[in-house]
Amino acid sequence: MHIVVCVKQVPDSAEIKIDIETGTLIRAGVPSIINPYDHFALQKAIELKKAHKCKLTVISMGPPQAKSVVQLGLALGADDGILLSDRAFAGSDTWATSYIISKAIKKIGKIDIILCGMQAIDGDTAQVGPGIAQHLAMPQVTFCEDIKIDSKKIIVRKLIDDGYEIIEAKSPALFTMIMPKDFEPRYPAFLDIHNSLEKPYHQWSMCDIGAQEQYIGLKGSPTQVDRIYPPPKREKAEMISGGVSEAVEKIVDIFEKENFLKI
Amino acid sequence: MPSMDTISRELMLDSLRNYAKKNLFHEFLREKDANNEFPAEILKEMYDQSILGVHLLLIPKEYGGISGGTFDVYRVCEILARIDLGIATGVFATFLGTDPLSVGGTDEQKEKWMTRIAKENLLVAYAATEADAGSDLVNLRTRAEHVLKNGKLIGYKLTGNKQWISNGGVADVYSVLAMAPGGSSWFMVEKGTEGFSPNKHEDKHGIRLSNTAGLSFDNAYIPKENLIGGVEGQGLTQAQAVFGYTRVMVAAFGLGAGWEALEVAIKYSQQRIQGGGPLSDKQGYTHKLIVPNAVNLEAARAYIEEISERLDGGEKGLQTEGAIAKYAATESGNKTAEDAIQALGGYGYTKDFSVEKIKRDAKITCIYEGTNEVMEMTIFRGRWQEHLKTRGRYYIDMADSLQSLHLESPEVGADLAALAARALAVIMEECRAQRLTRHQHITFKLGKLISLAELAFIFAKRAAAVEYTETIKFDRNVWQAMSRVYAKNAALQIAAEGIALILGAAEKDIDLAEALNFNTIQALQKGLISDMDLIASKLKDTFKAK
Structure with a gap:
């Protein structure tokens, strides 16, 4: 069985700052981390690999420094690492990104399971995982918190609004993983990081995966970002105290004052 | 050893930071600090190859380590110090303790000890200091006497006391400096060796999570295979x-x-x-x-x-x-x-x-690893030799290269750094001409001024570099403003303190202001406050309060 796990390098949201004047992210000094949902998916993939002796490939797309998240995957236990990196990929939206990743996965060959984080903490779209499945015409289950392999079946626990569903799937299929509250990310030991340099690692370009230029990068992206800005700060809420009738009176006063009651 | 690639190093630092985030939070450190307690379990985990294995950085690959370079070690030490300097010292002592072995050990000794340190996660201590021998190891009192069998040397008996040894009470293995008949020599000593015992854990002002203890040797027998390098008298060189x-x-x-x-x-x-x-x-x-x-x-x-x-x-x-x-x-x-x-x-x-x-x-x-006063003396001695050897050209050449740098990169303060170096050359030459280095105070002060000039030189050079290392958290214009501020201060301090030193000791009246370009140094202080304003504002942006 061959598992592919997709990971993304993102700025650490705890450290993120926006330059209010220019409306751009301040990148200087902001550390990059593996997207936490992907980290969970990666750890789940490693558990499956250990339990079922699967082959595990970790794949990412980004600038050359995104090699870091691929190497993290290798150090934690993946067998193969692939970074999709090409200037032509720059500016790709979720559609183009999922197209590029799907082309790379096709190049890998026969695979059985694709794991993704449910979304990335920088864009929060949750579209790339499902996009890959669509491009590959593969079944998908989103928002999974657990995954198991039982002979030929893949059994996942999918979180829904008022509980969870247990879903059985046949391979090949794609799953996006949520991150449970008690998730404790593991980090590799020094020696594992050092030894990961010996594992197979590839950097693939547009040509390597046979992606078509009109479907990638800024030009190939249906979504265009207009601008980025921090949400306006909310004004302080006014707390109303007292009994019910007194409170209602105060609220109605405010409504009248603010012209909320005029038709 | 060359350093490793940036990505691997940063991944290791991330693992270290995340370990600390989870285990070494303020309350934990505070409690251990209050109790003067060495966190043995933490050091054990940090050495555990499946958790962190920090000590492997110092061990060559062929012995199961990862052959880290100086740059890697600097980064790990910086991050360790940010976490807790006591824990950092515990790790450092192992680094230090393996050094005599890496420098002077025979291949068999390296194979044996390095492999054991790597695989068995051994905590090491470096035992050189004694009551009368700190940076000056000439007064070493611990003796290593020959033990003969049928007239053949089979080992040594160590007798004496060591003090302020980091990891002294908790190490598994010690590298110990002792005076053998053939001169000072390093020995590998295992814990539990008969006749060897650690003393009580010191109650210190700081680094209270680091175990510091004296060591007592009373005819402790050490086999001759444990003499590092196999030849006596190499201790100080190593x-x-x-x-x-x-x-x-x-x-x-x-x-x-x-x-x-x-x-x-x-x-x-x-x-x-x-x-x-x-x-x-x-x-x-x-x-x-x-x-x-x-x-x-x-x-x-x-x-x-x-x-x-x-x-x-x-x-x-x-x-x-x-x-x-x-x-x-x-x-x-x-x-x-x-x-x-x-x-x-x-x-x-x-x-x-x-x-x-x-x-x-x-x-x-x-204080440790040589007090900063010993550093001032060492710096002075090293550069004084250069000054004499080059007939006073050492800092003039540095100033000339800074002047050229200023023409290419006028924004890094290289002009001020050049003035700093030139002023230092004048001061050192005046000290030579008037034989002022007979005053120890002047030699130590020169050590300080040399440090200022050389940092200004290197800061300007690196601030002008096309690419910065991954450690620089600031944009180019901010780091360059920092370099300018440093150079301004260095030039002013060297000139002002240099004048005070020479006039304070010289027997004849002398006006050095012109030779030191004092007026130019003063004039080039222009812009200092706006540079500081920029730095203050960017520091705030870079380290935003939550």
């Missing part, structure tokens, strides 16, 4: 061969402790509202307690990185450079920690905030 490198590690401790304290202060200053606004917006506060420290620490970083790269490139020794790095970074780290307490006012003086502990911890970096 000890000195790694000073360039080991002092870079302590320099990184000063840097890490200083930045940790400064970050706390910068964040605090944004939240503390006084006189209608946050302290971070008040020049009287930032330009005294924050900005000069950030500048000095970054100058030290530039210097540490330069020396690390040179050592990784294969240069040997670099003892003077190691001393400059250690001196500059630990003086700055200690001063920053002190200012951080001031910056937090009453809060800083309590144990609720970490700066009080950092200050107590940071002080040791000015």
Whole structure:
């Protein structure tokens, strides 16, 4: 069985700052981390690999420094690492990104399971995982918190609004993983990081995966970002105290004052 | 050894930071500090190959390690110091303890001990210091007497006492310096050796999570295979061969402790509202307690990185450079920690905030691995030789190269750094002409001025570089402003202190102001305040309070 796990390098949201004047992210000094949902998916993939002796490939797309998240995957236990990196990929939206990743996965060959984080903490779209499945015409289950392999079946626990569903799937299929509250990310030991340099690692370009230029990068992206800005700060809420009738009176006063009651 | 690739190094640092985030939070460290307790379980985990295996950095690959270079070790030491300088010292002692072996050990000895240290996660101690032998090891009293069997040497009996040995009470193996019949020599001594026992754990001012103890040897038998290098009398050479490198590690401790304290202060200053606004917006506060420290620490970083790269490139020794790095970074780290307490006012003086502990911890970096006064002396001796050998050209050549740098990169303060170097050349030459180095005070002060000039040189050079290392958290214009501020201060301090030194000791009247270009140095102070304003504002952006 061959598992592919997709990971993304993102700025650490705890450290993120926006330059209010220019409306751009301040990148200087902001550390990059593996997207936490992907980290969970990666750890789940490693558990499956250990339990079922699967082959595990970790794949990412980004600038050359995104090699870091691929190497993290290798150090934690993946067998193969692939970074999709090409200037032509720059500016790709979720559609183009999922197209590029799907082309790379096709190049890998026969695979059985694709794991993704449910979304990335920088864009929060949750579209790339499902996009890959669509491009590959593969079944998908989103928002999974657990995954198991039982002979030929893949059994996942999918979180829904008022509980969870247990879903059985046949391979090949794609799953996006949520991150449970008690998730404790593991980090590799020094020696594992050092030894990961010996594992197979590839950097693939547009040509390597046979992606078509009109479907990638800024030009190939249906979504265009207009601008980025921090949400306006909310004004302080006014707390109303007292009994019910007194409170209602105060609220109605405010409504009248603010012209909320005029038709 | 060349350093590893940036990505691998950063991944290791991330693992270390995340381990600390999970296990070494303020309350834990505070409790251990209060109880003067060595966290044995933490060191065990940090050495565990499946958890972190920090010690493997120092062990060559062929013995199961990862062959880290100086740059890697500097970064790990910096991050360790940011976490806790006591724990950092425990790890450092293992680094230091394996050094005599790496420098002087035979292949069989390296194979045996390095492999064991790597695989069995052994904690090592470096035992050189005695009551009468600190940096001056000539008065070494611990003896190693020959043990003969049928007239053939089979081992040694060690007798004597060591003091202030980091990991002294908890190490598994010790490298011990003792006087053998053929001269000072290093021996590998295992814990539990008969006749050898550690003494009580010292009650220290700081680094209280580091175990420090004396060692007693009473006819402790050591087999001859444990004489490092197999030849007696190599002890001091082996000890000195790694000073360039080991002092870079302590320099990184000063840097890490200083930045940790400064970050706390910068964040605090944004939240503390006084006189209608946050302290971070008040020049009287930032330009005294924050900005000069950030500048000095970054100058030290530039210097540490330069020396690390040179050592990784294969240069040997670099003892003077190691001393400059250690001196500059630990003086700055200690001063920053002190200012951080001031910056937090009453809060800083309590144990609720970490700066009080950092200050107590940071002080040791000015003392161990050679006190900073020994560093001043070492720096002076090293560069005085260069001054004499080059007939006074050493700093004139440095000034000339800085002048050329200024033409290419006028924004890094290389003109001021050139004036600093030129002024230093004049001062040193005047000291030679008037035989002023007979005053020890002047030689030590020259050590300080040399450090200022060389940091200004390296800071300007690295601030002008096309690419910065991944450690620089600031945009180019900010780091370059820092370099300018450093150079301005260095030139002014060298000229002013140099005049005071020479006039204070000289027998004849002399006017040095012109020779030192004092007027130009003063004139080029222009723009200092606006540079400091920029740095203050960017420090606030870079270390935003949550």
